[in-house]
Amino acid sequence: MGRFFWLLMFCAAALATHAGYVLFYPSYEFDKRITALMAPTANNTLALLDARKIVQLFPAYAASDVVAVCRYDLSSGPVRITARMPRGYWTMSIYSDRGEQVYSITDAQAGNNSFTVELTQEPGLLAQVKGILHAETETEAIGTAGWKVQTPEARGLAVIWAPVADPLFRDAAVAAALGSTCEKI
Amino acid sequence: MIFALTAGAGAGWISAVSMIENHGLTALAAQPLWSERHSAASDPVAPYVLGYFAAQGQVPPPGTSRHFVRNRDDEGNTLRAECRYVLTGKIPKARNWSLNLVGGSTYANSLTAGQMIYEADGSVRVGLAPYPVAGNRLTMPPSGSVHLTLTLHDPLPLADGEALQLPGLAKAGC
Numbered sequence: 001m002g003r004f005f006w007l008l009m010f011c012a013a014a015l016a017t018h019a020g021y022v023l024f025y026p027s028y029e030f031d032k033r034i035t036a037l038m039a040p041t042a043n044n045t046l047a048l049l050d051a052r053k054i055v056q057l058f059p060a061y062a063a064s065d066v067v068a069v070c071r072y073d074l075s076s077g078p079v080r081i082t083a084r085m086p087r088g089y090w091t092m093s094i095y096s097d098r099g100e101q102v103y104s105i106t107d108a109q110a111g112n113n114s115f116t117v118e119l120t121q122e123p124g125l126l127a128q129v130k131g132i133l134h135a136e137t138e139t140e141a142i143g144t145a146g147w148k149v150q151t152p153e154a155r156g157l158a159v160i161w162a163p164v165a166d167p168l169f170r171d172a173a174v175a176a177a178l179g180s181t182c183e184k185i
Numbered sequence: 186m187i188f189a190l191t192a193g194a195g196a197g198w199i200s201a202v203s204m205i206e207n208h209g210l211t212a213l214a215a216q217p218l219w220s221e222r223h224s225a226a227s228d229p230v231a232p233y234v235l236g237y238f239a240a241q242g243q244v245p246p247p248g249t250s251r252h253f254v255r256n257r258d259d260e261g262n263t264l265r266a267e268c269r270y271v272l273t274g275k276i277p278k279a280r281n282w283s284l285n286l287v288g289g290s291t292y293a294n295s296l297t298a299g300q301m302i303y304e305a306d307g308s309v310r311v312g313l314a315p316y317p318v319a320g321n322r323l324t325m326p327p328s329g330s331v332h333l334t335l336t337l338h339d340p341l342p343l344a345d346g347e348a349l350q351l352p353g354l355a356k357a358g359c
Contacts (some may be wrong), residue, residue: 006186006188008191009186009190009193010192010193010196011191011192011193012193013189013190013191013193013194013197014193014197014200015193015196015197017194017195017196017197017198017306018197018198018200018201018203021197021202021230022201022204022205022233022236023232023245023328024203025236025240026205026235026236026237026238026240027239027241027242029239029240029242030238030239030240030243031242031266032242033242036243047286052291055291055292055293056242056243056291057242057244058244059238059243059246059252059285059287059293059334059336060244060245060250060252060283060334060338061283061336062248062283062295062296062297063293063294063295064242064295064336065283065297071313080204088210089280089281089338089339091247091249091338093247095244095245098235099235099238099243099244099245100231100235100237100344101224101245101247101248102250104247104248106249106339107319117349125201128273144213147340157244159244161247162297163281163283163299163338164297164299165281165297165298165299165300166299172244182268182282182314
């Protein structure tokens, strides 16, 4: 009985530490790095990253690429990203605060270099139940333009990436990325 | 009591670190020195897979990309910053790719599809060295551990029975 109790304590401690580490430590480190690299007041603002920050944040991208990042915060309402992308290959990806990619679009999928994405947070369980109860009395809002994306968390990153094949085209790619905006609606 | 809790916490911590490091890393069947680092949120072990990048404060590659890593040369020896290596072979067809030589958490030297000078047969030859070499070159970091990453962005699907082939990496001297 005594040995079983200690074994149970060992397993409970191991399980709690394992789950705590896996679920919370990576998110904590991710948030810490993003906060260190982005200005603290830069929420819902699109920023062009320099080569050093690209290297530190994006293991899959080259330092010469054009990368613009918006750290969105949906706690006080939806955010709209108006993208003006350069010609050629590009992707726009939305990540949650845990680094989970929730949305991605490429030039081939978009078929257009200018578009709008509206970010909102997924309703919580209580809101979903309320929504079901009031579904018959509410009017459904229909978006008039662009895509609507629901994110699982209030905070995260929107990333615009455009690889530059030739340095001659870099200024044009930068100008296009700088023409994009990320703002609270 | 304290011993059981401490030992349990230690075991839980070690297993978590190990699983985050190794889950989502698959060695290529034909070239086991290259491993693919998965990043799909739909992966059955997504907390570990995504945890690897997040724990290093990095954003995972987009879902449309495939990310490969290696830290050994063709003889199986660990890459060293003071040595010279030559990467040769063809890079699988993709809309874009980038080759990064990474040292520590802040150093990375890159070559992309648009910057590469190709051989006549479409293959690539890249010198990895701490000093200038002729042709394509990735500069080694001043010291410390080194690894190489290759990311294929929107790779073309492979034909039936075709195996993914990535370039080899031979040591040329120290």
